[in-house]
Amino acid sequence: MRDPARAEGEHAVAESEERRSAVMLPAVLFLILYAYPCFERWLTGPRPEQHPCDRPRNQPTRTALGAAAVSAYAVLLTAGGQDVLAYGFGLPVELLTRSFRTALFVLPFLTYHATERACLGLQAADRRRLLDGETTAEVRRTAGGGYEEAYTLLSREEAYRILVRDTPRPRAEGTEAQRWFHRHRLRNALSRWYFGKSVEMPATAWQRRRVAFVRAAPGEVSEGAAKS
Numbered sequence: 001m002r003d004p005a006r007a008e009g010e011h012a013v014a015e016s017e018e019r020r021s022a023v024m025l026p027a028v029l030f031l032i033l034y035a036y037p038c039f040e041r042w043l044t045g046p047r048p049e050q051h052p053c054d055r056p057r058n059q060p061t062r063t064a065l066g067a068a069a070v071s072a073y074a075v076l077l078t079a080g081g082q083d084v085l086a087y088g089f090g091l092p093v094e095l096l097t098r099s100f101r102t103a104l105f106v107l108p109f110l111t112y113h114a115t116e117r118a119c120l121g122l123q124a125a126d127r128r129r130l131l132d133g134e135t136t137a138e139v140r141r142t143a144g145g146g147y148e149e150a151y152t153l154l155s156r157e158e159a160y161r162i163l164v165r166d167t168p169r170p171r172a173e174g175t176e177a178q179r180w181f182h183r184h185r186l187r188n189a190l191s192r193w194y195f196g197k198s199v200e201m202p203a204t205a206w207q208r209r210r211v212a213f214v215r216a217a218p219g220e221v222s223e224g225a226a227k228s
Helices: 003-045 062-080 082-089 093-132 156-163 187-197 205-215 223-227
Strands: 134-141 147-152
Touching: 003 082, 003 187, 062 082, 062 093, 082 093, 082 205, 093 156, 156 205
Parallel strands: none
Antiparallel strands: 134 147
């Protein structure tokens, strides 16, 4: 016969662990949320004040990290009700526990890479739209006797929306050949990983000046210089 005092002690230990996990997980979550802007600022370094809104596709690594974090939180949220799932679907609790433990590492990894590739693909699609224009409902006959879909140039508003984006460059501080100690090596490596993947957009010289004017800090570039 099982000792009632021992059983009560084990139950108290289990409740204590549940309370600890219920407090630690939200604390870690909010700590990451508050520390993330500081981490990104550490990677970019001092930059002028800017107010453009980033499209998710223009920051593939940031978007992929956010999607991976949401998928990990979804796994943890679903795992919290594994006893209900086991009862409702008639599955062993041990099987669900192992499945959720595996999904906690596999699903965010897959979500990160899938989201990053999707963002880069959308950037490539924007580049094709700038070069070729948008398709229309017309079909034209070519000189060789074939048929092709007609294209029209993007409007200035749509081209402006695609071209005006924040594109920080990977940092390379402290990597000069004469330096024997590269103290920024870790930050430079993380910066290359974070900002290294992007699709370059075609733009005329006038468009580049306008983009530089919009992205500049207040008072840094004059309106006349941007129009010239």
